[in-house]
Amino acid sequence: MKLLEEKILTDGTVLPGNILKVDNFLNHQIDVAFLNKIGEEFYNIFSSENITKILTVEASGIAIACAAAQHFNVPVVFAKKGQHKNIGTDCFTAEVFSFTKGTSYDVTVSKKYLNENDTVLILDDFLANGQAALGLMKIIEDAKAKVAGVGIVIEKGFQQGGALIREKGVRLESLAIVDSMTDDSISFRSND
Amino acid sequence: MKLLEEKILTDGTVLPGNILKVDNFLNHQIDVAFLNKIGEEFYNIFSSENITKILTVEASGIAIACAAAQHFNVPVVFAKKGQHKNIGTDCFTAEVFSFTKGTSYDVTVSKKYLNENDTVLILDDFLANGQAALGLMKIIEDAKAKVAGVGIVIEKGFQQGGALIREKGVRLESLAIVDSMTDDSISFRSND
Numbered sequence: 001m002k003l004l005e006e007k008i009l010t011d012g013t014v015l016p017g018n019i020l021k022v023d024n025f026l027n028h029q030i031d032v033a034f035l036n037k038i039g040e041e042f043y044n045i046f047s048s049e050n051i052t053k054i055l056t057v058e059a060s061g062i063a064i065a066c067a068a069a070q071h072f073n074v075p076v077v078f079a080k081k082g083q084h085k086n087i088g089t090d091c092f093t094a095e096v097f098s099f100t101k102g103t104s105y106d107v108t109v110s111k112k113y114l115n116e117n118d119t120v121l122i123l124d125d126f127l128a129n130g131q132a133a134l135g136l137m138k139i140i141e142d143a144k145a146k147v148a149g150v151g152i153v154i155e156k157g158f159q160q161g162g163a164l165i166r167e168k169g170v171r172l173e174s175l176a177i178v179d180s181m182t183d184d185s186i187s188f189r190s191n192d
Numbered sequence: 193m194k195l196l197e198e199k200i201l202t203d204g205t206v207l208p209g210n211i212l213k214v215d216n217f218l219n220h221q222i223d224v225a226f227l228n229k230i231g232e233e234f235y236n237i238f239s240s241e242n243i244t245k246i247l248t249v250e251a252s253g254i255a256i257a258c259a260a261a262q263h264f265n266v267p268v269v270f271a272k273k274g275q276h277k278n279i280g281t282d283c284f285t286a287e288v289f290s291f292t293k294g295t296s297y298d299v300t301v302s303k304k305y306l307n308e309n310d311t312v313l314i315l316d317d318f319l320a321n322g323q324a325a326l327g328l329m330k331i332i333e334d335a336k337a338k339v340a341g342v343g344i345v346i347e348k349g350f351q352q353g354g355a356l357i358r359e360k361g362v363r364l365e366s367l368a369i370v371d372s373m374t375d376d377s378i379s380f381r382s383n384d
Contacts, residue, residue: 029305030254030268032261058251059270062222063258069224076222078251113221 001041001175005188007034008154014181017100018128018156026153027060027125032067038175039067042123042151045173046072049148051121053077053114055140057107057132061124064153068123077114079107079136092142094135099128107135114143127152127174130161137170149173157189193233193367197380199226200346206373209292210320210348218345219252219317224259230367231259234315234343237365238264241340243313245269245306247332249299249324253316256345260315269306271299271328284334286327291320299327306335319344319366322353329362341365349381 013021025031051072056065057079065076082105093108114120122136133150140147147170155162155174165172177189205213217223243264248257249271257268274297282303289296306312314328325342332339339362347354347366357364369381 023302024304028269028272028302030258030261030270032258032268033265035258036262059254059272062251062254063268066222066224066227066255066258069222070228073225076224076255077220078222080220080251110215110220112216 001038003034003037004153004176008176008178009186012186014183014186018159018181020126020154020156020178020181020186022154026064030063032063035063035067036070038064038153039069040071041175042068042121042173043071046121046149046151049121050119051148052118053120053145054123055079055109055114055120055136056123057081057136060126064125065123068121068151072121075113077109079109079139081105081107092139094138094142096131096135098131107132107139109139109143111143114140114145116144118143118145119148120145121148122150123152124150125153127155127161127165127172128159130159130164133161133165137165137168151175154178193230195229196345196368200368200370201378204378206375206378210351210373212318212346212348212370212373212378214346218256222255224255227255227259228262230256230345231261232263233367234260234313234365235263238313238341238343241313242311243340244310245312245337246315247271247301247306247312247328248315249273249328252318256317257315260313260343264313267305269301271301271331273297273299284331286330286334288323288327290323299324299331301331301335303335306332306337308336310335310337311340312337313340314342315344316342317345319347319353319357319364320351322351322356325353325357329357329360343367346370 054065090111149171152174155177157177157179180187246257341363344366347369349369349371372379
């Protein structure tokens with residue numbers, strides 16, 4: 001998505017540890033008008049998949065999922081991280097390993113909100129090592145629902161997440177794929 | 193908001209510990225079309241306040257803030273909970289005591305996203321003891337910005353948060369105020 005690549009080049013900052021900071025429009029301050037364009041783009045890509053639910057994980061995925069859901073006209077479900085006593089005990093849970101933190105955490109979805117009749121689109125802001133997306137895919141499988149695909153705003157193409165998802169035969173669509181980045185340059189994978 | 197009260201009566205469940213569960217449309221599964229009506233209602237209430245930013249706290253406030261921001265045509269900023277190494281060190285921080293958990297946590301906003309020229313609307317899903325809203329108000333004061341008001345989807349009128357905010361002279365508008373609830377009934381405060 002050309003507009004997104006331009007926005008990343010204009011507004012993004014590269015920090016040590018392969019961190020691409022885009023918190024002025026995507027995951028701390030949110031440019032809601034821009035996010036609606038992202039939501040519309042996901043709709044253009046996945047509109048033929050008969051999506052019934054959009055699944056994401058708190059926190060930064062929520063805004064993206066809601067922006068897209070307006071076009072699909074389906075509910076959003078966001079998985080909760082860690083312990084949530086309010087969510088009840090009848091849940092689907094997956095363990096997600098965070099390479100950044102070196103520890104694992106649980107993502108959880110109430111069984112009320114996913115079932116075998118659902119065709120689910122997973123959306124998230126970033127894809128790096130892919131562990132969160134794989135956790136959401138496990139939850140969808142446990143619910144006997146169908147994974148329609150995974151939509152990512154920014155994929156770090158130099159990390160393994162993309163390969164792990166594609167080798168499972170799941171359709172992965174990333175609006176921008178960063179192939180390399182340094183302090184003063186960011187290179188995107190070509191769409192050709 | 194009549195429509196919201198009806199939705200709470202139809203879809204809400206009361207659990208032990210004064211928990212009102214509305215996770216099938218508000219804070220786990222999200223009914224995006226309904227949330228847009230809530231966002232529009234906040235716009236109708238606060239449209240004359242010259243809002244420049246909407247501030248909320250992760251996670252369940254994000255969807256509500258984004259729904260409203262589309263009508264105000266302003267950015268959303270969501271405060272992060274706990275430690276966030278990616279957010280940088282130049283931040284406004286407030287400590288929030290959770291009566292539910294009996295412990296405190298920090299809410300943090302980068303100094304880049306709030307300043308003295310901002311007129312800020314705080315939005316959140318629930319107001320109970322008011323500690324999160326008071327924390328966000330402190331952050332706005334630290335930024336020398338103006339608090340335009342606080343908009344809440346569901347206020348628990350039998351807890352102290354509403355009184356704490358109103359006695360500071362801040363405009364608080366709750367779309368539904370629950371005055372009492374039991375296993376089989378929920379009573380709302382009249383609008384008169």
